[in-house]
Amino acid sequence: MKKFDQSLNLSDKSDASILKSLKNLGFLAKDFKDVETLKELSIHTNKEIRYYSINNLGKLSNQNLLETFINLLKSEKTSKNRREITSSIGRLRSRKAITTLVKLLQDSDPNVILQAIRGLLVFKDDKDIKEKLLKLKDHENELVKTIIEVEFNNKKIYSKDHHKSPDDLKNKIINGDTLKVLKKIQNESIHLTFTSPPYYNARDYSIYNSYKSYIKFLVKIFKEVHRVTKEGRFFILNTSPIIIPRIGRKYSSKRYPIPYDLHYEITKMGWEFIDDIVWVKPEPSAKNRIAGFDSHRKPLAYKPNCITECVMVYRKKSNKLIDWIYDQYPKSIVDESKINEKYETSNTWYIDPSHSKVHSAVFPLELCDRVIKFYSFKGDLIFDPFAGSGSVGISAKRNNRYYLLSELNKAYYEEIKKKLETDTQLSFYK
Numbered sequence: 557m558k559k560f561d562q563s564l565n566l567s568d569k570s571d572a573s574i575l576k577s578l579k580n581l582g583f584l585a586k587d588f589k590d591v592e593t594l595k596e597l598s599i600h601t602n603k604e605i606r607y608y609s610i611n612n613l614g615k616l617s618n619q620n621l622l623e624t625f626i627n628l629l630k631s632e633k634t635s636k637n638r639r640e641i642t643s644s645i646g647r648l649r650s651r652k653a654i655t656t657l658v659k660l661l662q663d664s665d666p667n668v669i670l671q672a673i674r675g676l677l678v679f680k681d682d683k684d685i686k687e688k689l690l691k692l693k694d695h696e697n698e699l700v701k702t703i704i705e706v707e708f709n710n711k712k713i714y715s716k717d718h719h720k721s722p723d724d725l726k727n728k729i730i731n732g733d734t735l736k737v738l739k740k741i742q743n744e745s746i747h748l749t750f751t752s753p754p755y756y757n758a759r760d761y762s763i764y765n766s767y768k769s770y771i772k773f774l775v776k777i778f779k780e781v782h783r784v785t786k787e788g789r790f791f792i793l794n795t796s797p798i799i800i801p802r803i804g805r806k807y808s809s810k811r812y813p814i815p816y817d818l819h820y821e822i823t824k825m826g827w828e829f830i831d832d833i834v835w836v837k838p839e840p841s842a843k844n845r846i847a848g849f850d851s852h853r854k855p856l857a858y859k860p861n862c863i864t865e866c867v868m869v870y871r872k873k874s875n876k877l878i879d880w881i882y883d884q885y886p887k888s889i890v891d892e893s894k895i896n897e898k899y900e901t902s903n904t905w906y907i908d909p910s911h912s913k914v915h916s917a918v919f920p921l922e923l924c925d926r927v928i929k930f931y932s933f934k935g936d937l938i939f940d941p942f943a944g945s946g947s948v949g950i951s952a953k954r955n956n957r958y959y960l961l962s963e964l965n966k967a968y969y970e971e972i973k974k975k976l977e978t979d980t981q982l983s984f985y986k
């Protein structure tokens with residue numbers, strides 16, 4: 557274990573040596589001797605030295621230092637150090653610090669405001685302070701808003717049946733328009749949605765009047781997916797930019813950045829962005845776009861072969877941490893759902909594509925297995941609103957989860973049914 561010092565060693569006055577000594581101070585006892593030296597160093601010309609001096613002064617939680625911190629705030633210009641000073645004032649847990657912390661709620665730097673809020677939360681039962689903090693509920697900074705919501709908003713009633721799902725949705729495949737299907741599903745029924753929507757005008761089953769109407773169609777569906785998803789659970793969306801080939805030599809082809817256009821809409825409707833996983837396929841499996849450039853090598857016409865797809869990870873916005881979700885399950889389920897085998901540690905997933913005689917764009921089961929294991933528990937209900945060949949259902953089943961699939965195309969639907977050997981229509985869906 558690292559051994560920390562209890563006093564400063566400043567025999568060598570170089571910045572590097574001062575910093576080393578400052579970083580090497582651990583827990584500081586109340587009778588720490590070098591307080592005055594720390595005060596001097598807290599106005600040093602080197603901002604890192606200032607930072608670690610303030611940090612160490614903060615550890616002392618000494619109310620006599622309030623004046624020092626207030627003065628430091630007047631001269632300090634860097635965001636990181638002003639945040640540290642504010643945090644140190646909060647750590648004093650002193651009523652004498654309240655006026656300063658309240659003033660800092662008006663600061664222009666959200667990092668400072670967040671620390672001031674933390675300091676004031678110690679007194680949140682005080683009516684006057686509660687009122688002042690609540691005024692920040694409409695603050696323009698999203699983190700400020702979130703912290704106030706988490707601390708004061710008890711309106712939401714959390715489902716006590718988080719780990720359960722409606723029996724009539726379990727292991728069902730529905731042949732129909734997913735929007736109609738979704739309308740019949742009650743709020744907060746689904747644990748995880750993993751899907752790849754029809755690609756804009758790229759296949760027979762996905763022809764839309766315009767790109768705008770395509771995005772609008774998906775927005776409607778993803779809003780419904782949001783409604784039926786349980787508190788704090790995940791929505792994983794696989795898309796990639798597509799290309800509509802040129803209609804003649806006079807025209808150019810058109811690329812549509814589907815994941816990027818959808819991302820903005822998805823986060824607006826209450827999904828929180830969590831991760832962007834890149835699915836990489838072997839280059840020979842991609843359409844060859846580079847041939848023209850390869851022969852003439854002239855700039856501006858470089859068109860790389862596209863071997864990646866986006867697997868975007870979103871979570872239904874919630875004040876609850878992931879730990880809250882673990883607490884909603886029996887411990888045995890959490891333990892049994894652990895990923896004990898070797899797994900991918902980066903956000904780049906190399907997975908070969910899959911092919912099917914019946915469907916032209918199927919998920920490799922390997923991809924579904926990873927998503928389902930990483931983002932759900934055994935016994936959860938997994939939804940794919942655009943089921944295609946039913947890979948999500950197959951993977952859910954083999955990973956001991958329930959599935960709910962909807963697919964518009966009758967032939968695809970029949971194929972899924974065959975594969976999953978199950979009875980089909982939901983009682984509510986005619």
Ligand SMILES: C[S@@+](CC[C@H](N)C(=O)[O-])C[C@H]1O[C@@H](n2cnc3c(N)ncnc32)[C@H](O)[C@@H]1O
Binds near residue numbers: 941945946963
């Ligand atoms: C990209 S494919 C999904 C492929 C699937 N991930 C798989 O592994 O096979 C999209 C599917 O959405 C279906 N689809 C298109 N519009 C739909 C709608 N309104 N409701 C339900 N399914 C729809 C298409 O028939 C197509 O099979």
